[in-house]
Amino acid sequence: MVNTDFKIISANRAFRDRMAGITGRAKDKLADADYPADLLAIWNAYYRQAMEGNSFKIIWTDTKDGNPVYEEVSFNPVFDQQDNVSAISCFSRDITEARIDRExxxxxxxxxxxxxWIQSHGVRSHLANIMGLVQLLTATDMPGEEFLNMLSMLKTSADQLNQVIFDIMTQADNHDDIAD
Structure with missing residues (x-):
């Protein structure tokens, strides 16, 4: 919880431990000078917005041990009996796992x-060719050379269809997350 001067007036152990880890100082010894000026400016802007009576949430991105960490931080004004904002209550929860899952x-x-897309466009055209050629081959009596020509076209279409199916499988295999 932060007062109207943006000073921490209450915090849980997790927050105190985290700030000690970031600054190397105990919570009761922390001062604005312990934080980078740009970081302090960002958080003070959030506090000002909440002091105007606005409740809102942000997604804070940081890194820990070289890995991204995502937190949802909510800012909630605390009103006194005269309906004036007297403090800001902030809550943070780690959403890293949910964010990584979403990505x-x-x-x-x-x-x-x-x-x-490959299935709907690639497979259909080749399958239509094969079906048409099979229908022609079974519906007519054609001379041997024409028949062999049609058979060659049928094989070409079947090979093309086989390649499209191979491409689909390659796409699926190249993305390990598909099977998860």
């Missing part, structure tokens, strides 16, 4: 869209 799902969806 993985978005990548999977993109991959699935590529596969669906």
């Amino acid at each position: 993985r799902i978005l990548r999977q969806n993109q991959q699935l869209k590529k596969i669906a």
Whole structure:
């Protein structure tokens, strides 16, 4: 909890431990000078917005041990009996796992869209060719040379269809997250 001067008036142990880890100082010894000026300016802007009576949430991105960390931070004004903002209550929760899962799902969806496009466009045209050639071959009596020519076209279309199916499988195999 932060007062109207943006000074911490209450904090849980997790917050105190985290600030000690960031600054190397205990919570009761912290001063604005312990934080980078640009970081302090960002958080003071959030506090000012909440002091105007606005409740809102942000997604704060940081790194820990070289890995991205995502937190959802909510800012909630605390009103006194005269309906004036007397403090700001801030809550933070780690959403890293949910954010990483969301990004993985978005990548999977993109991959699935590529596969669906290949299937709907690549497979259908070659399958239509094969079906047409089979219908011609079974419906007519044609001389041997024409028959062999049609058979050659049928094989070409089947090979092309096989390549499209191979491409689909390659797309799926190249994206390890699809199977997850």
